[in-house]
Amino acid sequence: MFLMKSSEKQSILIVDDSRTNIMALAELLKDEWAIKIANNGATALRIAESKSPPDLILLDVMMPEMDGYEVCKRLKESPITKDIPVIFVTAMDSLENEEFGLSLGAIDYITKPISPPIVKARVRNHLELKKYRDILKESSRIDGLTGISNRRRFDEALSAEWRRALRYGSSLSLIMIDIDHFKNYNDSYGHLGGDECLRQVAQSLHSIPKRPLDLVARYGGEEFACLLPETEFTWALKIAEDLRSNVLALQLPHKSSPLSEQVTVSLGLTTLIPQKGQEAQFIIEEADRALYTAKEAGRNQVSWSNSKESSS
Ligand code: GH3
Ligand code: MG
Numbered sequence: 327m328f329l330m331k332s333s334e335k336q337s338i339l340i341v342d343d344s345r346t347n348i349m350a351l352a353e354l355l356k357d358e359w360a361i362k363i364a365n366n367g368a369t370a371l372r373i374a375e376s377k378s379p380p381d382l383i384l385l386d387v388m389m390p391e392m393d394g395y396e397v398c399k400r401l402k403e404s405p406i407t408k409d410i411p412v413i414f415v416t417a418m419d420s421l422e423n424e425e426f427g428l429s430l431g432a433i434d435y436i437t438k439p440i441s442p443p444i445v446k447a448r449v450r451n452h453l454e455l456k457k458y459r460d461i462l463k464e465s466s467r468i469d470g471l472t473g474i475s476n477r478r479r480f481d482e483a484l485s486a487e488w489r490r491a492l493r494y495g496s497s498l499s500l501i502m503i504d505i506d507h508f509k510n511y512n513d514s515y516g517h518l519g520g521d522e523c524l525r526q527v528a529q530s531l532h533s534i535p536k537r538p539l540d541l542v543a544r545y546g547g548e549e550f551a552c553l554l555p556e557t558e559f560t561w562a563l564k565i566a567e568d569l570r571s572n573v574l575a576l577q578l579p580h581k582s583s584p585l586s587e588q589v590t591v592s593l594g595l596t597t598l599i600p601q602k603g604q605e606a607q608f609i610i611e612e613a614d615r616a617l618y619t620a621k622e623a624g625r626n627q628v629s630w631s632n633s634k635e636s637s638s
Contacts (some may be wrong), residue, residue: 327341327392331529333422335358335359335360336360336381336382336448336453336456336457337359337360337361337378337380337381338355338359338360338361338362338363338372338380338381338382338383338384339362339363339370339374339380339382339383339388340355340361340362340363340366340383340454341363341365341366341367341369341370341383341385341386341394341397341591342365342384342386342389343365343366343382343386343388343390344386344417345365345513345544346366346375347415347438347615348363348528348547351384351415351439351440351445352513354436354442354445354446355445355449357448358446358450359375359449359453360382361475361610362380364546366389366390366391366392367389367391367392367393367394367396367397368391368392369396370383370397371400371401371407373600374401374406374407374410374419374507375404375406375407375488376536376630377439377539378411379406379407380409381411381456381457381460382412382452382453383401383411383412383413383450384409384416384436384449385397385398385412385413385414385415385432386415386416386425387416387418387423388417388418390570391416394416394427394547395412395426395427395430395593396410396430397432398414398427398430398431399431401403401431402430402431403453405482405485405486405490406486407505408431409459409463410454411433411434411455411456411565412432412433412578413432413433413435413436413448413449413452414427414430414432414434414435415436415437415438415440415445415496416435416436416437416438416528417437417438418437419437423435424437427488433452434452435583442464442549444590451475455591463500466478467479467482469528469543469544469561469591471521471524471525471544472524472525472528472529473528473529474528474529474531474532474542474543474544474550475541475542475544476543477544477545478545479541479543480541480543480545480551480553482519483539483541483543483553484500484606484609485605485606485608486490486551487553487555488600488606488609488634490555490585491555491556491599491600492600492601492602494583495599496556496585496599497556497557497558497559497596497598497599498553498554498555498556498557498597498598498599498600498609499553499554499557499558499559499561499565499596499597500551500552500553500554500557500595500596500597500609500610500612500613500616501551501552501554501562501566501571501593501595501613501628502545502549502550502551502564502593502594502610502613502616502617503531503549503551503552503591503592503593503617504550504589504591504592504593504621504625505523505524505548505549505589505590505592506583506585506586506589506590506592506625507526507580507582507583507584507585507625508520508523508548510580510582510583510584511523511583512578513582514581514582522550522590523578524544526578527543527548527550527573527578527589527591528542528550529574530572530573530575530576531550531569531572531573533572534552534565534568534569534572535552535554535565535596536547536548539554540552540554540555540557540594541553548572551613552565552569554568559595559597559630562595562597563630564629565593566593566595566628567628569591569593570590570593570626570627570628571593573590573591574588574590574626576588576589585624585626586626590625590626591626592617592620592621592625592626592627592628593616593617593620593627593628593629594613594614594615594616594618594619594620594628594629594630594631595613595628595630595631596609596615596616596630596631596632597628597630598612610636612631612632613631614627615631616630616631618629622637
């Protein structure tokens with residue numbers, strides 16, 4: 327369910343300071359793939375780091391201000407963009423240039439004047455490989471038991487969103503969610519019963535956030551995390567309440583809970599704008615602290631880290 331839809335067109339970013347070159351490549355590739363263009367290195371980097379990055383970059387070497395080698399170097403240095411394959415398209419056809427380009431992490435090197443069928447074939451091959459790498463990467467980021475994102479995916483998303491929020495000064499919200507009295511649940515319904523409960527709770531949590539970058543992941547054991555980029559406190563609180571009531575609406579019987587006849591969850595929310603010098607770990611600690619407060623205050627409720635109040 328999280329894998330790329332096969333109907334989705336892969337996209338190519340063409341980077342060249344010459345409009346004529348861009349048009350020639352775009353014309354050649356536009357029927358099969360979605361095309362993005364940039365006429366300088368800075369724009370290329372911005373598009374590569376955006377929320378919908380390209381699947382492949384065709385990169386001219388000689389450009390004013392930032393040349394293609396520098397663009398490639400920066401792409402490969404950043405965890406957000408390092409996996410986007412880069413092909414140099416250049417008039418510099420010496421072996422030294424090609425060797426240097428490949429040493430920077432480019433996957434291929436095409437010399438101008440280009441042969442249209444060869445460019446198309448190489449692009450197709452690299453995009454095909456990219457598609458399978460994406461599928462592999464995606465499946466290694468899914469929790470085997472519940473089918474939602476796993477801890478690895480969460481850690482990566484948090485690191486990327488933390489960086490983005492730091493750069494743009496935007497709000498980042500995190501909700502930590504923990505099933506109440508789950509040890510008792512296992513004791514009453516067995517470990518397999520507990521597993522089924524985890525699956526149902528995970529699916530119910532997963533169905534709440536709606537924006538493409540919102541993420542619900544299994545953080546570990548019976549704890550889940552919901553990461554909401556560019557989300558203010560008020561909206562995040564609404565989401566947290568929706569998560570809580572959606573789990574309650576499952577009406578999963580919990581006969582050994584001292585609290586309720588149904589399975590419930592406690593939630594800790596924090597919203598912050600990352601500051602220089604802070605680590606991404608900080609937002610987890612804050613949300614964990616809020617979760618602890620929700621547990622202490624009686625469970626089946628939302629607490630937030632910068633306030634002693636809670637809602638239920
Ligand atoms: P609290 O309300 O304070 O959160 O109490 P709790 O019982 O939920 O918390 P505690 O940390 O004491 O117990 C968590 C339980 O979750 C213990 C562990 O066996 C169970 N658990 C963790 N992972 C899994 C899993 O994958 N499957 C099952 N069935 N149980 C699991
Ligand atoms: Mg628990």
